[in-house]
Amino acid sequence: MRTPRRITLQSSLLLTDLYQLTMLQAYLEQGMEETAVFEFFVRRLPPMRGFLMAAGLEQLLDYLERLHLSAEELDWLNESGRFSRAFVEYLERLRFTGDVHAMPEGTVFFPEEPIVRVTAPLPQAQLIETRLINLLHFQTVVASKAARSVLAAGGKPLVDFGLRRAHGAEAGLLAARASYLAGFSGTATVQAGMLFGIPVYGTMAHSFVQAHEDEVTAFEHFASAQPQDVILLIDTYDTEAAARKVVTLASRLKQKGLTIKGVRLDSGDLADHARKVRRILDEGGLPGVRIVASGNLDESALQALVAANAPIDSFAIGTCLTTSADAPYLDCAYKLQEYAGRPCRKRSEGKATWPGRKQVYRHDDAGGRIASDVVTLADEPEDGTALVQPVMRAGRRLAPPAPLSALRERAAAELARLPPPLRQLRDGPAVPVRISSALRDLAKSLDERG
Amino acid sequence: MRTPRRITLQSSLLLTDLYQLTMLQAYLEQGMEETAVFEFFVRRLPPMRGFLMAAGLEQLLDYLERLHLSAEELDWLNESGRFSRAFVEYLERLRFTGDVHAMPEGTVFFPEEPIVRVTAPLPQAQLIETRLINLLHFQTVVASKAARSVLAAGGKPLVDFGLRRAHGAEAGLLAARASYLAGFSGTATVQAGMLFGIPVYGTMAHSFVQAHEDEVTAFEHFASAQPQDVILLIDTYDTEAAARKVVTLASRLKQKGLTIKGVRLDSGDLADHARKVRRILDEGGLPGVRIVASGNLDESALQALVAANAPIDSFAIGTCLTTSADAPYLDCAYKLQEYAGRPCRKRSEGKATWPGRKQVYRHDDAGGRIASDVVTLADEPEDGTALVQPVMRAGRRLAPPAPLSALRERAAAELARLPPPLRQLRDGPAVPVRISSALRDLAKSLDERG
Numbered sequence: 001m002r003t004p005r006r007i008t009l010q011s012s013l014l015l016t017d018l019y020q021l022t023m024l025q026a027y028l029e030q031g032m033e034e035t036a037v038f039e040f041f042v043r044r045l046p047p048m049r050g051f052l053m054a055a056g057l058e059q060l061l062d063y064l065e066r067l068h069l070s071a072e073e074l075d076w077l078n079e080s081g082r083f084s085r086a087f088v089e090y091l092e093r094l095r096f097t098g099d100v101h102a103m104p105e106g107t108v109f110f111p112e113e114p115i116v117r118v119t120a121p122l123p124q125a126q127l128i129e130t131r132l133i134n135l136l137h138f139q140t141v142v143a144s145k146a147a148r149s150v151l152a153a154g155g156k157p158l159v160d161f162g163l164r165r166a167h168g169a170e171a172g173l174l175a176a177r178a179s180y181l182a183g184f185s186g187t188a189t190v191q192a193g194m195l196f197g198i199p200v201y202g203t204m205a206h207s208f209v210q211a212h213e214d215e216v217t218a219f220e221h222f223a224s225a226q227p228q229d230v231i232l233l234i235d236t237y238d239t240e241a242a243a244r245k246v247v248t249l250a251s252r253l254k255q256k257g258l259t260i261k262g263v264r265l266d267s268g269d270l271a272d273h274a275r276k277v278r279r280i281l282d283e284g285g286l287p288g289v290r291i292v293a294s295g296n297l298d299e300s301a302l303q304a305l306v307a308a309n310a311p312i313d314s315f316a317i318g319t320c321l322t323t324s325a326d327a328p329y330l331d332c333a334y335k336l337q338e339y340a341g342r343p344c345r346k347r348s349e350g351k352a353t354w355p356g357r358k359q360v361y362r363h364d365d366a367g368g369r370i371a372s373d374v375v376t377l378a379d380e381p382e383d384g385t386a387l388v389q390p391v392m393r394a395g396r397r398l399a400p401p402a403p404l405s406a407l408r409e410r411a412a413a414e415l416a417r418l419p420p421p422l423r424q425l426r427d428g429p430a431v432p433v434r435i436s437s438a439l440r441d442l443a444k445s446l447d448e449r450g
Numbered sequence: 451m452r453t454p455r456r457i458t459l460q461s462s463l464l465l466t467d468l469y470q471l472t473m474l475q476a477y478l479e480q481g482m483e484e485t486a487v488f489e490f491f492v493r494r495l496p497p498m499r500g501f502l503m504a505a506g507l508e509q510l511l512d513y514l515e516r517l518h519l520s521a522e523e524l525d526w527l528n529e530s531g532r533f534s535r536a537f538v539e540y541l542e543r544l545r546f547t548g549d550v551h552a553m554p555e556g557t558v559f560f561p562e563e564p565i566v567r568v569t570a571p572l573p574q575a576q577l578i579e580t581r582l583i584n585l586l587h588f589q590t591v592v593a594s595k596a597a598r599s600v601l602a603a604g605g606k607p608l609v610d611f612g613l614r615r616a617h618g619a620e621a622g623l624l625a626a627r628a629s630y631l632a633g634f635s636g637t638a639t640v641q642a643g644m645l646f647g648i649p650v651y652g653t654m655a656h657s658f659v660q661a662h663e664d665e666v667t668a669f670e671h672f673a674s675a676q677p678q679d680v681i682l683l684i685d686t687y688d689t690e691a692a693a694r695k696v697v698t699l700a701s702r703l704k705q706k707g708l709t710i711k712g713v714r715l716d717s718g719d720l721a722d723h724a725r726k727v728r729r730i731l732d733e734g735g736l737p738g739v740r741i742v743a744s745g746n747l748d749e750s751a752l753q754a755l756v757a758a759n760a761p762i763d764s765f766a767i768g769t770c771l772t773t774s775a776d777a778p779y780l781d782c783a784y785k786l787q788e789y790a791g792r793p794c795r796k797r798s799e800g801k802a803t804w805p806g807r808k809q810v811y812r813h814d815d816a817g818g819r820i821a822s823d824v825v826t827l828a829d830e831p832e833d834g835t836a837l838v839q840p841v842m843r844a845g846r847r848l849a850p851p852a853p854l855s856a857l858r859e860r861a862a863a864e865l866a867r868l869p870p871p872l873r874q875l876r877d878g879p880a881v882p883v884r885i886s887s888a889l890r891d892l893a894k895s896l897d898e899r900g
Contacts, residue, residue, distance in 0.1 A: 010619040014641040017613060018652030021640065026675030032661060076644045082678075122661055129655070133614040134622060141617075163467060164583040165779045167591075167625075169460040170618030172584060190471065191464040194526045202468030205579070207786035210794040211482060211572055225476030235798045268799035296781075319779045328778040329615045329769045331746075336657035344660040348685045349718035 034340035036122040039114035046327030050422035056139030100392035106411030142178035150183035162322030175322040247284030262290035271310035376436040484790035486572040489564035496777030500872035506589030550842035556861030592628035600633035612772030625772040697734030712740035721760035826886040
């Protein structure tokens with residue numbers, strides 16, 4: 001399944017909070033159209049996390065290039081009676097003409113670090129807030145979760161099986177993308193294969209076995225319909241009994257030129273079943289038949305199965321991945337940091353922000369591992385690698401979309417650079433993120449000014 | 451904002467797991483196209499839940515009426531080399547011609563109870579599985595979560611502010627729908643207003659205040675741009691200081707014929723701020739200015755604020771609602787219960803199902819409260835109200851879509867019928883759900899047959 005098609009996600013300007021439109025109207029009335037700088041960042045890590053992985057930039061840039069209102073939406077806005085006709089006409093003409101700086105997708109990052117910076121006339125920079133967060137937040141949540149599974153799986157292939165319980169269609173598709181980017185081997189979601197060029201995998205469902213009078217007939221029918229990819233689900237009734245049926249069936253299928261590639265376990269004590277099934281298959285002369293495991297798996301379950309040396313060859317991860325079940329959201333924000341050349345700072349309790357347009361510099365240790373980051377003002381000189389790079393100027397991408405394979409390589413390189421404590425599935429000792437003294441001084445001077 | 455437009459959600463047949471297509475191919479090869487009965491149900495309640503609320507049926511029926519493949523998708527399938535041309539042509543012609551029975555949206559339900567039953571030729575009934583679960587699961591998750599907030603809020607209005615951290619666009623839109631159905635007063639998501647006719651609300655963002663040189667100017671500009679709906683966000687710098695500015699501003703605005711309708715608190719100790727702000731407003735002669743609270747609220751926080759008699763008039767609920775943060779998924783399934791007249795049962799460990807097509811009867815207590823349910827075979831005589839009703843026959847709806855307002859009334863009536871222990875935000879004593887003896891007997895006879 002080859003050539004990816006470009007995906008068309010929702011890019012309607014009505015996919016937003018009402019206040020974006022009402023504020024916009026006020027800005028226009030006041031002629032407040034000078035340059036604003038907003039930054040998207042995460043305030044704190046969810047529990048049991050030491051790092052996050054940036055994702056979703058590609059879909060954000062698509063949105064910025066294509067945001068619009070349909071004729072039907074324009075009608076509806078006019079009918080609503082809430083907005084002047086002049087304002088609706090302004091919305092009709094509106095295009096995004098600003099600049100975007102960002103950390104590339106697949107970059108490991110930490111709290112307080114801007115991962116996307118938008119520089120645009122205030123009305124535009126404000127209006128895009130809701131969908132910008134909606135797109136960056138979700139894929140970052142899933143890529144960060146998927147990266148943990150990749151670390152826990154110790155090199156065994158992982159496949160996303162989570163469309164059915166993802167929160168809607170877009171979540172399912174973007175979760176397939178984000179998890180592939182973070183190191184998964186593929187997805188079961190066919191449309192994600194078409195739209196993103198992700199390898200698509202599948203086995204069979206319990207219902208397939210149940211619809212047949214007996215298990216062996218079901219296996220046989222499946223094998224002849226899918227000769228290139230015979231993976232049989234063996235836990236519908238009795239797992240070990242089914243494994244023995246597979247052994248008997250294998251020689252019969254061989255005569256027809258068919259090979260059983262694998263079996264899937266989906267319930268019970270997976271390590272125990274895997275050991276028993278492995279023995280049955282090996283003793284039955286089927287050492288090449290792989291064992292795939294699934295069934296409410298997450299990174300902790302993976303880690304335990306790998307630690308127990310369960311003879312499982314690959315894992316399918318569903319709901320816990322696509323809903324990021326233990327941490328389904330990030331405490332993230334898109335905040336105004338500068339308007340008309342004037343740095344801004346929000347001081348709400350527990351939600352204060354660092355003012356001005358910023359940069360993040362990363363320092364490595366002698367072994368090339370991530371050692372520490374510094375958040376600075378964008379124009380402040382500092383050693384290390386600058387992580388926030390220009391990606392869009394005047395509303396146009398500076399480069400064509402990077403192939404997903406390249407982002408995937410970057411993510412893998414980033415995970416390889418994680419210091420060992422951050423590779424564990426628990427709270428850090430966090431990587432130190434220092435706020436530069438120039439940035440602290442600016443915040444202080446703004447506070448003193450009132 | 452009036453006339454709802456019909457929403458067009460994704461109804462592509464490729465929005466599915468690969469195995470649906472491979473199993474379909476096997477069914478067709480074997481001529482297995484007899485009638486199958488699948489049921490969708492929840493296996494167990496998430497922690498701290500006593501009940502669930504059914505939602506998402508409308509979008510499921512839309513999908514069943516409109517499922518299709520685009521020309522581009524057909525090309526891609528042919529190019530993929532995985533499927534025969536005859537099979538792709540079959541998919542191109544495929545329409546859903548089956549029957550659907552379901553509990554109406556807004557119905558309170560419990561584990562083991564089928565909320566949707568699909569009766570259709572096996573290939574169709576199987577193929578729709580992934581998107582069916584995807585649509586029913588998410589709205590049921592959110593409606594169930596929203597219902598808890600409605601119970602906790604003690605009659606105070608609630609608004610959905612959660613699009614930005616919902617898992618994608620579809621999640622944001624459907625969360626607005628599901629929460630409105632469950633009793634919320636509206637949403638901030640403009641497109642949900644257009645597509646579902648939900649009332650849309652909004653205030654202002656911190657960036658609006660920050661973009662101005664001072665808070666009072668920001669408030670004044672906002673009021674003149676949105677004269678009909680002036681709600682001012684007062685926690686950007688110092689909440690009580692801002693409340694005093696509101697008092698001074700109010701008289702100046704009055705001279706221009708402008709009225710401040712409310713203020714919003716979004717950080718810190720909301721009860722404490724609300725009390726101080728209420729006093730400042732009252733002493734400043736503004737008893738009519740309402741206080742709206744937001745900021746990472748969920749049903750527990752609501753309950754605490756209501757119990758503390760915090761003078762808050764309405765609440766905006768965001769991320770915790772749209773991600774259902776404490777329980778982002780349900781242990782639910784869509785299982786084959788009958789094929790070609792033969793009842794089926796899955797016996798996988800911890801995932802066994804009750805066989806056959808089923809019905810749920812509800813019994814009330816003397817006060818009209820929900821007392822107990824019985825799950826029976828569909829044709830078994832039983833007292834009580836049958837909850838599973840026909841909604842689609844031969845692929846066509848039996849009635850036009852019910853207005854959302856009607857579903858909302860049903861949900862409110864259902865919540866009013868909840869026995870007091872289930873109205874609490876903790877684990878039940880569960881409502882007893884009995885499995886009829888005929889159903890137990892059928893399961894036993896299938897187990898004995900092997």
